Amino acid sequence: MASKDSIEMDQELAKRLFTEGATVVLLDVPKGTDFGIDIKSWNTGENFKGIKMIPPGFHYVHYSAVDEFGDIAPRVGFIHWFSKSEFLVKRWDPKEEELSSEPVPEEIVQRLKDNLMNLDRYLGPYPYDTWKQWQELTNRIDSTIIERCAPVCGYIRSALELENCDDKSRPRGAETSRKRKRGACLSDEQKEQELLPDLKPKAGTELRLTELPNLHYPEGSTPAEITKHSLDSSYTLDLLLSKLKQPIEIIGELQLAYVCFLAGQSLDAFEHWKLLVSLICRADSAISVRRLIYIEFLRTLEAQLALIPEEVLYDIVASNNFVYHNLRRLFANIESNSEVDARLKSEAVRMRDRISTKFVWDFSNLQEEEDDEAPVVVSLDAE
The missing domain is CATH 1.25.40 (Serine Threonine Protein Phosphatase 5, Tetratricopeptide repeat)
Structure with missing residues (x-):
């Protein structure tokens, strides 16, 4: 059982997060989408519109589309340094079945801000029970590291988009097919590798570590x-x-x-x-x-x-x-x-x-x- 002091502290914390916490509004996310922030995830309901009371700082918003048969797509997400009381809006693209990278028009964002009291009931609170663990995992990540390391496209994908890689654009230190074929006999595994196409992450989609x-x-x-x-x-x-x-x-x-x-x-x-x-x-x-x-x-x-x-x-x-x-x-x-x-x-x-x-x-x-x-x-x- 929680003590009276801890309950009052939680109430004060809730009040502070309500005014100082950030909000991420997600428009038109389909029901049943696997959605999460940091180390917590849920399946969205029909009226889900986003997350409120997000503590300022570094967070990872992620999701996986779920089709009509219950199959889950590879995870996609974005990292973001939320400022105090920030109001971030993103829209679901039904054609691509993912959040759109196109910015939401400012007039729509302002209308949502003005209607925040009515919108509030459709926003889930940040899972504060995980906040301490998240801080321990991320206390050395700042906005500079995010800006330097985040993919140019803005989204991190568990399944990278790949494209053909010729010898000229091959990462440094990698051997060309011609070099590999010279000299000693190849093992069966190496021969199989020779038959596979050379691929690299599509430009702008990879983490810039x-x-x-x-x-x-x-x-x-x-x-x-x-x-x-x-x-x-x-x-x-x-x-x-x-x-x-x-x-x-x-x-x-x-x-x-x-x-x-x-x-x-x-x-x-x-x-x-x-x-x-x-x-x-x-x-x-x-x-x-x-x-x-x-x-x-x-x-x-x-x-x-x-x-x-x-x-x-x-x-x-x-x-x-x-x-x-x-x-x-x-x-x-x-x-x-x-x-x-x-x-x-x-x-x-x-x-x-x-x-x-x-x-x-x-x-x-x-x-x-x-x-x-x-x-x-x-x-x-x-x-």
């Missing part, structure tokens, strides 16, 4: 230096951070990639999240230099693991437990690095103990190399 560097060590490195940078990804991490206005933006981008997967079901965002997790965990000498990044990373990753879908966690475990092995590497680096301060070491130990209990992961004997993690020593001496 920071591209990770292709080169993981300085040009002209000796074999010993290449090995060093292979074991310690600090050089690559510094290259990535140099592309950002502020180094801490990497945590905001990590959070954005994760919620685009969690709320938007984007597998491309999930792959980017995994790359960033691996890059940060495998850096060693960067830990003491980038102390704030690592404190925020530990807090962010723990919040993300608390909400990761069970089927994804199972998939991670089945795939040699990507998260566990990377965290084990990070905890070992923090433990052995004499330049890491006591507070960060303490934060890492507390997180390690909590997730060890939650997931039954064994982080004992961190300084002992696991068999599949031990470095391979290659002799360069001529036989």
Whole structure:
């Protein structure tokens, strides 16, 4: 049972959100559409017109069209930084079966604003019970990151629109078909890949996440230096951070990639999240230099693991437990690095103990190399 004080606090909060909260009005959304905001979703009713009392800040509005047979289309959504008392209006396009990217005429928006008292009954309140979790997942995402990373088209799709990719427009580092066919025999899997068309996301539809560097060590490195940078990804991490206005933006981008997967079901965002997790965990000498990044990373990753879908966690475990092995590497680096301060070491130990209990992961004997993690020593001496 809630106490009297908590009830009064909730009433005061409701009053404040009613006046300061944002509103998103969605016109003509079909009944039964799978619609949500942040980490909550519902099936819309016949009179659904949108969401009210949205706390100012970053939010993810998403939906999936549902046909007459109950089949659900891939998820589509948009990210937006809602200002205080913002009034955002979008209209459903019945031909495309999605929200239109065309702006709603200003006279219609003003008429809806003037009629807000009558419109209010058709607006669902923001699911405030999820707000604290959402803040923990997104506290480093700001309007700058949204503007930089959001697709040019304005919408994030779980199923990207693809188009043919010729050799000239192929992403850097990819091999051309001609190069692949030279030299050694191809495996059956490679032969099958040769028969598939080369595709890339349609221009303007992809998330504009920071591209990770292709080169993981300085040009002209000796074999010993290449090995060093292979074991310690600090050089690559510094290259990535140099592309950002502020180094801490990497945590905001990590959070954005994760919620685009969690709320938007984007597998491309999930792959980017995994790359960033691996890059940060495998850096060693960067830990003491980038102390704030690592404190925020530990807090962010723990919040993300608390909400990761069970089927994804199972998939991670089945795939040699990507998260566990990377965290084990990070905890070992923090433990052995004499330049890491006591507070960060303490934060890492507390997180390690909590997730060890939650997931039954064994982080004992961190300084002992696991068999599949031990470095391979290659002799360069001529036989």
